Amino acid sequence: MQRYFTGEIVSRLEASKILAVVVIDDPQNAVPVARALLDGGISVMELAFRTERSLEALRQIRRGVPEMYVGAGTLLRPDQVEAAREAGAFFGVSPGLSEKVVQKALDLQFPFAPGLMTPSEIEKALGFGCRTVKLFPAEAAGGIGYMKAVWAPYKHLNLRFLPLGGLNINNAAGYMREPSVLAIGGSWIAPAALIQDKKWETIRENARAAAALKEA
Numbered sequence: 001m002q003r004y005f006t007g008e009i010v011s012r013l014e015a016s017k018i019l020a021v022v023v024i025d026d027p028q029n030a031v032p033v034a035r036a037l038l039d040g041g042i043s044v045m046e047l048a049f050r051t052e053r054s055l056e057a058l059r060q061i062r063r064g065v066p067e068m069y070v071g072a073g074t075l076l077r078p079d080q081v082e083a084a085r086e087a088g089a090f091f092g093v094s095p096g097l098s099e100k101v102v103q104k105a106l107d108l109q110f111p112f113a114p115g116l117m118t119p120s121e122i123e124k125a126l127g128f129g130c131r132t133v134k135l136f137p138a139e140a141a142g143g144i145g146y147m148k149a150v151w152a153p154y155k156h157l158n159l160r161f162l163p164l165g166g167l168n169i170n171n172a173a174g175y176m177r178e179p180s181v182l183a184i185g186g187s188w189i190a191p192a193a194l195i196q197d198k199k200w201e202t203i204r205e206n207a208r209a210a211a212a213l214k215e216a
């Protein structure tokens with residue numbers, strides 16, 4: 001049985017330590033964004049399925065930037081899990097824990113990390129066999145202090161977090177140093193406004209600064 005995040009996805013996230021969350025309205029921007037992130041040193045991205053053209057953007061990235069390890073985010077329905085997988089997503093993520101969505105990912109053996117915030121949700125995720133989960137929204141939930149407290153009872157089960165929500169260049173390094181964290185993520189590296197304005201150089205610099213946090 002697929003244990004969600006195992007094998008390549010874990011090693012890619014451990015190496016990258018950063019997951020760039022990106023929302024793309026115009027698929028023409030997909031390849032330049034992925035290329036800018038990669039040039040800046042970020043090789044894992046979550047393309048959030050929040051626009052009509054997300055699927056097309058995902059296909060463009062797989063075709064045009066094959067070195068990018070791209071996953072699909074904001075997967076709220078089982079049919080989106082199927083579509084993302086067919087379009088070439090390497091993994092899926094959601095902001096919350098929908099049993100139908102997690103079950104679909106399990107049925108398709110598609111690496112998937114549900115989002116959650118509370119001990120009860122963690123136990124539900126563990127019940128499905130998940131060991132890597134998205135902690136969302138990490139900062140609003142209480143930040144690093146909260147993350148440490150909520151991890152303590154599940155550490156022995158090898159639970160790992162992907163904290164997202166409210167992270168930025170100033171607070172991300174602290175999360176990264178936590179042993180519970182597989183990788184951190186955020187939209188600050190390639191925010192929608194920079195993508196709309198086609199500021200590829202700025203995105204590359206943001207990626208470079210974020211990637212440098214690993215060494216900090």
Ligand code: 3PG
Nearest residue numbers: 164165166167186187188
């Ligand atoms: C997500 O989808 O994971 C979040 O939107 C990322 O949160 P952020 O925008 O606060 O970085």
